[in-house]
Amino acid sequence: MSLVAPIEYAAATPQVRAIYDDIMATRRIPSVNNFWMVLAHDPANLARVWADVKAVMADGALDPLVKEMLYVAVSVTNGCGYCIASHTAGARKAGMSEAMFGELMAVVGMANETNRLANGFRVPIDAAFMD
Amino acid sequence: MSLVAPIEYAAATPQVRAIYDDIMATRRIPSVNNFWMVLAHDPANLARVWADVKAVMADGALDPLVKEMLYVAVSVTNGCGYCIASHTAGARKAGMSEAMFGELMAVVGMANETNRLANGFRVPIDAAFMD
Amino acid sequence: MSLVAPIEYAAATPQVRAIYDDIMATRRIPSVNNFWMVLAHDPANLARVWADVKAVMADGALDPLVKEMLYVAVSVTNGCGYCIASHTAGARKAGMSEAMFGELMAVVGMANETNRLANGFRVPIDAAFMD
């Protein structure tokens, strides 16, 4: 179904296994999900994307739950089924309740609506927002 | 520049003024921004959209700052210049620091990247995400 | 401001002028808008796109007003400023009232909202819709 088959841990090179190990350790999960096993066909790209995701999603000025919810908001807006599934799971693991998910979805829906109203009516940006 | 001119408070009907008053009171702002003043040409629609935004953005399972940041994430993904400007201002007012904004933008960028990698490689959804 | 300068009628080749003439005659307008004058740098592409637009937007099972409004709905969803401006003008010329434009925008906003709710909750398609 995927354009390239996922590379399972047992079939991976030591270089790729080391990245899989880091993914599992960082996220405290027992196995690596398909996204990374598909990227593994190009180990350099796998290493690069994982390093980016690890850095960007780390605890910082924003906590991991907020970051996962932002990821869901973007994925829903773009209609990426895989990403909605994986990051909704990630957000739940980080503490997102059903009530929080419902409110997240309501905000995403509303933002997608008013984005079009603002564009469609060509609303001029207020001077107060330009500071 | 907008397709219809914003209706200023002084020129608004009592029905529209009442909505403007509620917007200013709810958000604790001294004037209404152009988005609402453009929508005001259709008072019923203005009332409906404002009631929605008021309900969706209210404090709930998610706090207003998180909601504003989710709004920014969607608006950036859709490329809505007006909405980026207005909701970045809203998020800052709700407490978003520059460091938080930087991390928000990094997550939005990363999500837009991996959304395409997942779609482009047609990564199959893991059984673990389907529960 | 555009990446290539519009080619005005006076500066156009006879081949391009013939297309400009057909655009003006078909739409009953006194001059050609910038979109076509920018495409004119590649006369074959100009001819192809104009022939497509002329065929697709002609009166048929759907009348020209409905077609212009569909064009606006897509352009607003995609956030194409030029296309919103030109096709809103086209729709008005074809008879769109302010009330119709307001309802069009409300539908576009609502559809953009519920599109994300359906995607985000991964709502399964009803058997009744699969017939």
Added chain:
Amino acid sequence: MSLVAPIEYAAATPQVRAIYDDIMATRRIPSVNNFWMVLAHDPANLARVWADVKAVMADGALDPLVKEMLYVAVSVTNGCGYCIASHTAGARKAGMSEAMFGELMAVVGMANETNRLANGFRVPIDAAFMD
């Protein structure tokens, strides 16, 4: 398959059933489709979204068939499979023939093409469209 299971009529609370009843009566359909049964996990949000859709899609300056076709145009542009299926069904029920659907799709395709040509060539908006 959906992130939350649809709530069937028999399992719904009286509050949710009242909304289901209104959906079926308004649309003259014998059962509620999955979209609403998924939203029903958050009754307040279900009530809000249904009230919006009911108001926006009601007969007005635009008739219900045109509104359904606009909904399809947006859903196709966004690639929302569920919404394409449900609103194509809705449009057909409101009178859309196969010929009308074919022309609708042709317009949507054409608009998506020229939206990119206008953006990509950065075509300046004609003064005539700014009135």
Added chain:
Amino acid sequence: MSLVAPIEYAAATPQVRAIYDDIMATRRIPSVNNFWMVLAHDPANLARVWADVKAVMADGALDPLVKEMLYVAVSVTNGCGYCIASHTAGARKAGMSEAMFGELMAVVGMANETNRLANGFRVPIDAAFMD
């Protein structure tokens, strides 16, 4: 599964068969793919879209492989599963290696990321890019 059933060669009219023949001859393929067999319900539209695709994808200033890869880049960005599948197949047939596909995907991912960073930070266009 499709909204209208594909029209197989054996069931097609002579007019449609002539287009199918041209598709198979132009692409040196033994059968027509579903996209065209679905469009065939409206022979005039089938003829128009095929003539466009044939003209646009022909060898020119850009070779067919580059054109297929550009098609994939757009289809991945839009999340069109059918188009990703068909044009990835087309690009491979035109000579795209796995390494080339990997780099194509990396560029598409990166562009989708920086598109949002540029929009989100509202980066002003450099004077040097306006020449």
Added chain:
Amino acid sequence: MSLVAPIEYAAATPQVRAIYDDIMATRRIPSVNNFWMVLAHDPANLARVWADVKAVMADGALDPLVKEMLYVAVSVTNGCGYCIASHTAGARKAGMSEAMFGELMAVVGMANETNRLANGFRVPIDAAFMD
């Protein structure tokens, strides 16, 4: 106009200047464009994004001209004005002629059209594309 002011070379820290120097040396340009000077407010993020872009856009299985054109195709599809301007300039510098740009735009337009036709008619993926 941007949400944060670009940080000019003279005002940058040594850490940021080192990245600016690498950008100018890698691209053989005399100054850094606004995108990087805006990102510089968060030096760690600037370093990360630049390292990614440098790696992804380097000569490899695909040459830099093809990569720049893919970047333009994505940016046009997303409607990112800044990115269209900067990567069109980059593609021209890498050898893109006006004829090549015209064909690139024609492919992008066509792909955006047929993406919607495939989605809208819900065309089933051919078995031949699933191998």
